[in-house]
Amino acid sequence: MRMRVKPRRSLFLRLLLVPALAVAAWAPAAAAVAQDNVIVLPGATSAEGIAAGPGGTFYAGDLFGGDIFRGDARRGTAERFIDAPDGRMAVGMVADHRHGLLFVAGGFTGQAYVYDLRSGVEVATYQLAAPDAGLINDAALGRDGVWFTNSGRAELYFVPIGHKGRLGPARTLTVTGPAADTSGEVNLNGIQVAGRTPIVAHTGLGRLYTVDPATGASTPIAGVDVPSPDGLVLSGDRLWVVNSTSQVSRFRLSHDLSGGVLEKTITSPLFDFPTTAALIDRHRLAVVNGHLGTIPPTSPTYEVIVVEP
Template identity: 60%
Template sequence: MPRTTRGTTSRSRAAVLLTGTVALVLTGIPSAAATSPEVIVLPGASSAEGIARGEGDTFYAGDLFLGDVFRGDLEEGTAEPFIDAPDGRMALGMVADTRHGLLYVAGGFTGQAYVYDLETTDTVATYQFAPPSPPDADPPTTLVNDVTLTRSGAWFTDSRRAVLYFVPIDRHGRPGEFRTFPLRGPAADTSGDFNLNGIAAVRHGGTLVVAHSANGELYTVDPKTGDSAEVAGVDVPDVDGIVLHGRRLWAVQNSNRVTEVRLSRDLTSGTVREVITSDLFQVPTTAIRHDGELAVVNAKFDTGIPPTADQYEVVVVDD
């Protein structure tokens, strides 16, 4: 039987090898059984990584190495192919601007980002943030990894560069010319193979929160200056995407868990409230929150890079 466990702890440690078998070591985490999670299959997917919440029960999820996008229904537990991306694209983190019917998608090793019309599925805009990473580059030279939406525009992370990319959005919802924002402080650390990753906005975009995979930490970023600071007291090894609701933050970790953090009012620190694990997690990367549940994408990097699993899915668990 699938098993979901939850624990309360201030710290947990794990290590993950993305090109081999995931090794999971948890220490000091009491757990208790919870409801069985639901699995939503992405039919025909060759890989998976990002997910975005749409209107109502709708969600969107991407085929990482093909760039295609699926549309699903969380209530019905179904998904279907939606956007057939042109050859050469990738689909990592994504966010839906439901007010204007647009989907913003991070383009990974291509150094690009894409904006799709959610009614016609047409490409509205393509951005070349950085030169594409050569196929044989190890580590890659760019990895446009995740995106969040604010009132003024879309912010993208790059796991190989100490910058954020900003696409302004006018009052009619039209995306404009991008700008590159250099970072300062701990968020600018690019010493690891994969660095900045997940991103979320608080205070209507007045502050950004970013996850750093190599350091296993969270940082705040001032979008006006690029200055960053550590969110103290939070240890989230192998962190990937993040979900933010008020001061509750969920950090999705490639080491088969999702950690809930309670942020302080001034965002300078956080407290780990619980850790969610499931037998159905297989290198989760990103998530969305809907009606007290988390929909978590299984990337299955433990089968290789590119992954070679027969099926890719979204696992739904209580938050």
């Protein structure tokens, strides 16, 4: 098992831990324990992000090592797929099946990485922000490109995908309005895209917002307040919100994205600081166990927990 020392590792863990402790006593109004399936990421020293691949395939990252694992939710197996160079991180990620690309947020490096889904070969590296200028935290696929969040700055970044998967230069969108609040330890975090509209989770405020992709203006989504929201999953009008209180909340959104209603709270005795999730085969939710409740994390394994959505 490889061990790597990453810059500001202890700070990153502290930033993640603070909002979790602040809401540890929060209890959901209703909970449902689903049937669970545990898929270990062999040799991982940490974990955070996940992306759905074709069929039952998923991709998950070693947070502080930057490596990428490829798993099969149907078989319950996973293996190291990409051995990343030293100095990288792997936070949130998303797969573009149409063009065969995997986009990975690079955390404190300020970077984003693009890999070939089949071979694991690096396609591109983007320097979205200066190193340690915030935290490139999550990624989401839109109609014509990929959006990234920065947890330390009120900024989103967009990487366009053109004809035959050709990648264009990244551009920065400054977020304004309530989602632009950067007073918390962790701010903009999880992201999904509905049509052309980004939906972002604000961990410090415990709220979700839509962001105008042209102007950056943000608007709260009524009724979807969740303590310490992290990763998001969107399918049609259903939105799953992962938070470190060891649960996933499922909402049904209105057509205009102005509000949402809580449909279900998913819990599992196997959850340990869940960070984000991906919808596999359209009927199973694969949730990453970050084990970030201690500093440093001391779990002997890092795994994906598959539950009913």
